[in-house]
Structure formats: C-alpha cells, structure tokens
Amino acid sequence: MSNGQKTAVVPATHTAPPAKFSHGVRKGNLLQVAGQVGFLPAVEGRAPTPAGPGLREQTLQTLANVQAVLEAGGATWEDVIMIRVYLTDTAHFAELNEIYNEFFAPLVDVPAARTTVYVGLPAGLLIEIDALAVLG
Amino acid sequence: MSNGQKTAVVPATHTAPPAKFSHGVRKGNLLQVAGQVGFLPAVEGRAPTPAGPGLREQTLQTLANVQAVLEAGGATWEDVIMIRVYLTDTAHFAELNEIYNEFFAPLVDVPAARTTVYVGLPAGLLIEIDALAVLG
C-alpha cells in the first residue's frame, strides 16, 4: 500500500501559523491536527485574538478550530482517535469536562481517547488542543 | 484497505472516565491508550483513589492501567511504539527510570520510544502515562 502524498490542511478561517508548520497534515490514512488555541477567525490586519472572556469561550473556539482542520482534511470528530488537552490550571478540570461533554454529546461513534495535562501557554491562552484522526 | 470500525476499549477494572472520552480506542491498525493515572481498580461507590503512598506504587498502578487497556484492545506492550510519561517533579526521573526498567525487563521485542516531560497534574497524582500501539 502506498501512503500517497503528504498534504497540508489549511482552513480559510485560520490565522497563519506563527512558524513553518501546518495547521493540519494528512498522509496515508492519518490526519494530524496541530495544537490549536482559541483564536477567533482571522481578520485581515488584526493580530490573532483569543475568544473570551473565559475558559468556556476559549475552549469552544479551540474545539471549533480543531474541527475546521478536521473538515478541511475530509474528516470529522467521529474519525478522531486521540485528543490531547493542555490546560494551564488544574482548577479548570471540572469546567473543561462539562464543556467537553456538552460539545461531544452529538457524537455517534465511540469517543476518542484523551490525555489532559497542565502546562504553560503564552499569556492570555488557557487551553490548547490537538487531535489525531484515522480516516477510512 | 479499509480501516474498519472505531471501537472503544474499556477494561472492566477501570473507573469511568471523568468525561466523554474512551480509555482506549482502536481504529485500523492503531490502538491509542488515553492518559492513565495510578487509580486503583474501581470499587462501586468509592471515588477514584490513587495507589500509594509513593511514586513506585503509583507508577506500577499506572503501567498496570495502561496494560489493561492494551490487553482489552488485543495488544501487548510488545506492540507499543510510543509511551508518553508525564511526571510532576524532575527529582523523580531517576526513580521513575529504575521502576520503568524493572517493569519492562521481560520485554522481548525492542522497547517503545518515550518522551518524558514535567507537567502539572491534579492534586495527589504524581504521574500520567499514555501509549500508542501498532497492531498486526
């Protein structure tokens, strides 16, 4: 089996990556979504701006940004096998799970695996999420 | 090649995930194990309780929890290509490696790759581990 070409997945709504990486990459049957944060859809001439003011808005925007990459790559949440959640504050765990469960309530297939850890992120960012999907 | 169905891997011994995610997911030839911590086997009516009192007990329980997911998914440690270890204290590195080496001494095949970083975890947890296996 050939794995075919490596293709970049670039949603129109996304701000340009701050370095030479792709928001998503597809090769073979894998679609890897880069770490997404809660930046609002890109506006020409405006610096990347996170949704706000709280964890809820940033988390939903972050999930929307992951979803935009999945969709641009021909995948849906149903194809995702792993979601990595990076929070900045252990006090956010319960609220994150509440938001997460609401967001994924419509999921038909089994939910993805998940790892949640607490890290540092650039000022103003409360959460980062990446995802790995298997297509086909 | 079809990648077949996405299936949840749910060991009977595990406490329910605190949110809508699966302890393990298999799709195609990949088995992804979610971040496991050192919770003792679930007991009806008891809150999830980590093994203790020290790093050794928690690490061995965490590895046992990863292994339970692997086995429930039809895999063994021999199939694992990547292990991510999240510690909370750089002072634990030497002891972690000692425990890790003892645990994996029986491994016949080549050991998995590993990334170890130091993060925050909820109170009482000293270590979290996830794993990616390739089957077949």
Place this chain on the structure above:
Amino acid sequence: MSNGQKTAVVPATHTAPPAKFSHGVRKGNLLQVAGQVGFLPAVEGRAPTPAGPGLREQTLQTLANVQAVLEAGGATWEDVIMIRVYLTDTAHFAELNEIYNEFFAPLVDVPAARTTVYVGLPAGLLIEIDALAVLG
C-alpha cells in the same frame, strides 16, 4: 496487510537512553522518534552534555538529534507529520520560531503539524522535541 516487525532505530551518534526505551521505533508505516534533547554526540566516558550556551545551539542540536533518528529509520523531515516541541520558557517562543523557520527553509514538501507547550525539563535543558513520520 502485515505491519511487519517492530524495529529499534539507534543512531550511532546518540548517547544511550537513560532507561529501557528506544530513540526511535519503526512498525508498519510509522516511525516514532522519542523525545530528543540537545545532547552533543556521545563521547565514550563523558556524561551526556547539552550543546550551548543558548537556546539556538540547543535547538539546532535537538533537531539534529531528531534528524539522526529519522535518517537511521529510513525517513527524512519530508515524511514527518507531527512535531511536538516542549519549551521551558514562554519567552523563548519567538526565538524558537526564528530558528525553526531557518532550519526548515529547505523543506520541499508541506511542513509537519506542530504542538508547542511549556513544561519542566531536567536542569540545563531548554527544549525537547519528538516527531512522528509516516513512511512510503
């Protein structure tokens, strides 16, 4: 399709892993590179020593170490779909991106996805990087 054997990828230049893990593992069409740090090529009888004195030197050595594993496994950066960058200081983000962009300027194919988070690392280490490649 058989995924074939799991093989360890061991660059001659690398210091021995501090525990029972492989610097790289290949199984099926996946090549997983373990978390690499900026250790200089191994010298018999010398403890692992990071390149220095600054972020630039350590980052370039870390990337060289990832590349050595890729090459020993029959892959190149062009095959990489995901790069995980672990920094220790959010103040390093801009400089990291500058170094990263210079390093990947020769890339012909689309760049890999990337997740960057800020964690703790053992004393003296400023950065750790791992990578996942899809071959074929």
